[in-house]
Amino acid sequence: TTAPLLAGVRLLLTAGPTREALDPVRFISNHSSGKMGYAIARAAREAGADVTLVSGPVALAAPQGVARVDVESALQMHQAVMNRVDECDLFIGCAAVADYRPAQVACQKIKKTGDNDQMVLTLVKNPDIIAEVGALPSKPFTVGFAAETVDVEQYALGKLQRKRLDMIAANDVSQSGQGFNADDNALTVFWQGGQATLPLADKLTLARHLVALIARHYRP
Numbered sequence: 001t002t003a004p005l006l007a008g009v010r011l012l013l014t015a016g017p018t019r020e021a022l023d024p025v026r027f028i029s030n031h032s033s034g035k036m037g038y039a040i041a042r043a044a045r046e047a048g049a050d051v052t053l054v055s056g057p058v059a060l061a062a063p064q065g066v067a068r069v070d071v072e073s074a075l076q077m078h079q080a081v082m083n084r085v086d087e088c089d090l091f092i093g094c095a096a097v098a099d100y101r102p103a104q105v106a107c108q109k110i111k112k113t114g115d116n117d118q119m120v121l122t123l124v125k126n127p128d129i130i131a132e133v134g135a136l137p138s139k140p141f142t143v144g145f146a147a148e149t150v151d152v153e154q155y156a157l158g159k160l161q162r163k164r165l166d167m168i169a170a171n172d173v174s175q176s177g178q179g180f181n182a183d184d185n186a187l188t189v190f191w192q193g194g195q196a197t198l199p200l201a202d203k204l205t206l207a208r209h210l211v212a213l214i215a216r217h218y219r220p
């Protein structure tokens, strides 16, 4: 018998959306369900990896044998990742992290008033978690995702370079029936000097193909 593909590899993985609070009862978020990231967690565990899943709020149970760390906001996800990144060999960023958060979080519920027909929200930039991981002097092998609606390849290659990733898995989230919250997905994976197409499939099948592809390129 041969050793599993990722035997003994310590994987840190993010999944799901983040929630950026406006007040005690409201937030800004996105349609990520966590399905893609949780499928990767399961596939990587099956492949022998030691998996820590940093998860935004989703309705999924952690796959068997996977350690899960729950977070809500991008700032919390950033902290949870930075606290653990030194102890991982492989980092995969599948979370749909909010790029911006409200500049102020109201302590009390924001009230509707009779004289305000418009309301302006000021947003401030969140830290780019995977770019910080990519910039570490002894960085893990780093795999990002890119969710794009147009010019998928061009934007994905830009992120591969700018965020100093080893690989990037791009999905076209303008296609219905794949991407955010769907059960299926399709990916084009890019690395320095190569690419591979992983055609439309259920997210667990796709995750197993992605894990096999990562294992072929992984260098500790």
Ligand code: PMT
Residues within 6 Å of the ligand: 014, 016, 017, 031, 032, 033, 034, 035, 036, 037, 074, 093, 094, 095, 096, 097, 098, 099, 126, 127, 128, 129, 130, 131, 143, 144, 145, 146, 147, 148, 159, 171, 173, 179, 180, 181, 182
């Ligand atoms: O959760 P599902 O419903 O299954 O949907 C899966 C998915 C569509 C969310 C997933 O396949 C996906 O594409 N995840 C990345 C979504 C995203 O936010 O992409 P992006 O192009 O905005 O970000 C690029 C990369 O930077 C990602 O690896 C992201 O995790 C990372 N990032 C982005 C912003 C930020 N502040 N910190 C980050 O680390």
